[in-house]
Amino acid sequence: GENVEQHPSTLSVQEGDSAVIKCTYSDSASNYFPWYKQELGKGPQLIIDIRSNVGEKKDQRIAVTLNKTAKHFSLHITETQPEDSAVYFCAAPHYGGSQGNLIFGKGTKLSVKP
Amino acid sequence: EPEVTQTPSHQVTQMGQEVILRCVPISNHLYFYWYRQILGQKVEFLVSFYNNEISEKSEIFDDQFSVERPDGSNFTLKIRSTKLEDSAMYFCASSEEDSSRSAQHFGDGTRLSIL
Numbered sequence: 001g002e003n004v005e006q007h008p009s010t011l012s013v014q015e016g017d018s019a020v021i022k023c024t025y026s027d028s029a030s031n032y033f034p035w036y037k038q039e040l041g042k043g044p045q046l047i048i049d050i051r052s053n054v055g056e057k058k059d060q061r062i063a064v065t066l067n068k069t070a071k072h073f074s075l076h077i078t079e080t081q082p083e084d085s086a087v088y089f090c091a092a093p094h095y096g097g098s099q100g101n102l103i104f105g106k107g108t109k110l111s112v113k114p
Numbered sequence: 115e116p117e118v119t120q121t122p123s124h125q126v127t128q129m130g131q132e133v134i135l136r137c138v139p140i141s142n143h144l145y146f147y148w149y150r151q152i153l154g155q156k157v158e159f160l161v162s163f164y165n166n167e168i169s170e171k172s173e174i175f176d177d178q179f180s181v182e183r184p185d186g187s188n189f190t191l192k193i194r195s196t197k198l199e200d201s202a203m204y205f206c207a208s209s210e211e212d213s214s215r216s217a218q219h220f221g222d223g224t225r226l227s228i229l
Binding site: 031032034036041042043044045046049089093094095099100101102103104105106107 | 155159
């Protein structure tokens with residue numbers, strides 16, 4: 001089955017700097033990779049996702065890159081702001097059944113210092 | 115923006131009691147999921163549900179767990195005889211299509227505390 005590894009577990013940056021979080025996956029058949037942001041006391045909120053037919057996707061200050069050959073994908077946040085502070089999870093699908101489910105990484109706690 | 119809603123936000127129950135966690139998925143979504151997150155750990159898959167039946171369940175989802183869609187809007191998770199280790203955040207999610215074609219959207223969870 002799918003296994004997702006995520007690094008680093010904690011990341012501290014100064015406001016305005018960039019942050020990069022990396023994930024690797026094991027199942028070469030995986031074709032969809034979402035990133036979720038989880039704030040304290042809230043559920044995971046989808047912030048960006050990428051499908052395996054593209055290598056990069058951008059949405060304002062957030063970008064995700066995918067390297068299918070190496071089986072890794074990364075989240076890039078530019079011009080970080082204090083409100084970016086949260087736990088970020090990457091995920092990859094597992095298709096044990098007809099509809100699939102998500103296998104999550106262990107999360108990265110991002111702290112943006114003003 | 116439509117969202118997944120979960121009730122209650124916090125449930126405190128004595129060990130051995132039954133609990134029912136409730137979810138209202140996004141209205142046009144057809145695929146439903148339950149996940150759990152033990153404090154400080156990653157989100158773990160429990161069960162997926164489509165067309166009024168379970169599509170897949172993890173090894174966590176043993177005979178003590180069941181899911182139901184009792185009407186056109188609610189999706190519930192029942193734990194028959196709770197154990198201390200069931201204490202966790204439980205998240206409901208829904209998607210318009212299956213996981214390869216559309217994103218899963220999560221509710222804010224129910225914090226289950228077993229005493």
